[in-house]
Amino acid sequence: MVQAVDQQWAIATVGLTKSFGSHNAVDAIDLRVPRGSIFGFLGPNGSGKTTTIRMLMGLANISAGDVKLLGYSVPEEIGKALPKVGALVEGPAFYPYISGRDNLIRFDAADRYADPATRSDRVDAALAKVGLTQAQDKKVHAYSLGMKQRLGIANALLQPRELLVLDEPTNGLDPQGTREVRNLIRLLAAEGITIFISSHLLVEIEQICTHLAVMSQGKIVAQGSVEELSQAEILNLHLVTGQPDLAIEGLKSLGINATADGEKVFATVAAGQVEAERVVTVLVELGVGIKAFSLAAPTLEERFVGLTGEGFDVAR
């Protein structure tokens, strides 16, 4: 039974903490990544995402808490989990003086579970998946950042994996490259691989994620499926009008406190408090000319900024 619960999650942490001196870079987080999900791990730079990933991968020691990776305890059983995990951690890193292909061969040789007999074929397949077949024999110091990023993803795909951990996989990619990576992630997810993808840019991953966690200053401030997180309790009211003062008066009669900025009027409204049609009717009857009006749930982007406080700025 315990095993079954463990198997439900690709990654499950309880109270995971990383302290550097008295400062907690990661502060007692309970991360739950369901198997088969595309899990977006969001947060501003410096919020503790990469430190969390380093602990998950057994690179950094855990200060407190428990980690289960594919059901295996970390760090005790990390050697059993890692062959099933492909990862890109804090950007790609390679030996600049050997070719892209030889780099992959080197990392595959480091995996003692990898079969040397199929190595060459697996390297070819991984290079083809990321579109680097043409450039495979170039030395890596001649690669652009985008090519290194793809080679890093190819390295994560050398074996059939159950989990892919991708830390900022679209860093340094042009819009075309970003689209390609997104498509690749969709394809891999369709094969049933769990994808854990971290980013400080929500827009880059919100279209593909099924689940999200938002991190801020070492803590998880929101976590769940995208539908759960999109269910809003607070709606945003936006109005553009030539008579903002009159509009504010009219909104007050409906129990809405609004503020104006030039022609624009803003307010937040509890979900279900009032219907959009009624607001417009009241305002029109008052003689308020309406140039634009919307009453809608905040976008994930707006909620993300609200949750982390700093938006995209570096925390601390």
Place this chain on the structure above:
Amino acid sequence: MLRAKSMRGSLMYSELSVLFRRRRTWAMLFTVALIPICLAFAVLASGSTIPPGEGPPFLDRVSQNGLFVGFTAMIMAIPLFLPLTIGVVAGDTIAGEANTGTLRYLLIAPVNRARLLVVKFFGAAAFCLAATFTLMITGIIIGAILFPVGPVTLLSGDVVSIPAALLRIFLVAIYVTISLLGLSAIGLFISTLTVIPVGAMAATVVFSTVTQILGALPQISVIHPYLISYYWLGFADILRNPMDLGSMLSNTLLQLAYIAIFGSLAYSRFTTKDVLS
């Protein structure tokens, strides 16, 4: 055939292939080869009038017998140049991987940290072997080209044939390789302490230099037998008849002790270390 195939697929093979495909490794071996070449040409240019006892040991014999080029060059290279190259390779082992970030990808491949340390140590040891043999073989070749080659008069006065002399040259190269293994372990340990490879390289070379300075102070002769460099120049016993392998044995034991101590330190440090680069 199967064995060969599994060797080709191993991390050890991969380590050696990465090390020996690096231009820096070849540049260092090339420079090592220059030592006997420069020495031979310098002796040739100065004529054959070097009085015995002047300059490095054996220097006076070089012009009479080209086989001595390797011995003389070895004695010149042991105190500084060979430790320098070993410091570069051993200091780079872990710190170099940490610096480029490839360490994290090796560890999540996954490779066990203890296994990686062992592979890195043997990689550095392979370089020691390559460096000493590069020096000796270049010495034999340049000596044979520039000077007469014949039976070798040993330190004990006996004369041995050319094949017997080549065997002794081979043993001296092995002796020097063993001498450098302790320093390789020290470099490996220092390399686990930092992510700046140049720092680890410099610290390793400083260690070797300080050791030799201590070894030159007669006031502290009581600790001399425990210094890593104590037997470095002790291969003269191999050049006597009958051959005395006593210093070879003592040297091996001393180096093994250093490998055990610094290998354990490297292990305890590296297996508990946060890899944050």
